[in-house]
Amino acid sequence: MNIRSLTRGDGVVIGAAVLLFIASFLDFYSCEGDYCGDVPNGWDDKLFPVLPSIFLAGLIAAGLIVASRFQPAGRKLAGLGLDQWGTALAVFAAWSALWTLIGGLDLDKGIGQILGFIAALALAAGAVLSQTLPALKAPLMGTPGPQAPSPYGAGQAPGYGYPAQHGAPSPYGAQPGQPGQPGQPGGQQPYGGPQQAVQQPGPGAPQPGGEFAPFWFAVPVTRPLYAEDGSPTAIAELAPGTWYLAVDQRGQALVAQTQDGRRGVLQDTTGIQRG
DSSP, rough: OOOGBBHHHHHHHHHHHHHHHHTTTSSEOOSSSTTOOOOOOOTTTTGGGGGIIIIIIIHHHHHHEEEEEEEETTOOOOEEHHHHHHHHHHHHHHHHHHHHOOOOOOSOOOHHHHHHHHHHHHHHHHHHTTOOHHHSSSSSSOOOOOOOOOTTTTOOOOSSSSHHHHHHOTTTTSSOOOOOOOOOOGGGGGOOOTOOOOOOOOOOOOTTTTTOOOOOEEEOOOOOOOOOOOOEEEEEEEETTTEEEEEEEEETEEEEEOOTTEEEOOOTTTTOOEE
């Protein structure tokens, strides 16, 4: 589970779900006087079906949307993705809360009912707009920046994609942090280019001689990895904050390898961070 897979829209959904949970324990109606008795909240069976149609529907919707971020791309339940089910439930919860606010019993609206409607509306808005609004599609935690090399020749920080961690040979011909290579502080040769090179090629660009040089990269937002045979089905999902190995290039796309050894095509390479 990688928390960097969450977006700002997911943060809105989580915050709205917390607010909805709090509202479920507050008075659903307002009543003053000696004859009011106990004022029910969202969990009181006297208000059925308020609990399943608003509060439980909203909480389950938030859980499905967040859970979908940690599932492989393409996984579906009854033909729909978990985020699609969550979005539908969130809209249903907001719709139900609206009708209890403008209809229902002829009683004064309580803080639980008003706050529940606001939370359900925010939940539905976050679920819908996070799919289309660029500001909400951005990573919640941000993408980690490149780490400065150690002056003592130490390996890179732990994380998938660094050969020093797994004991495998570097695709660039030298281990990260290995001294004696010119080109950057600490003697590291960036990206495995020739020692005489003055300017390194951009991400995914062929090396001199027409040969592709593998390199490590990270994505700024969650992106699908498609099968190499060209089928539209995603075989994996690349998450921000994790390093992946680019093993080949197909036009503007990259052939990437995941942690478990699966290979696929990353079609959207805009904004990738080269390690």
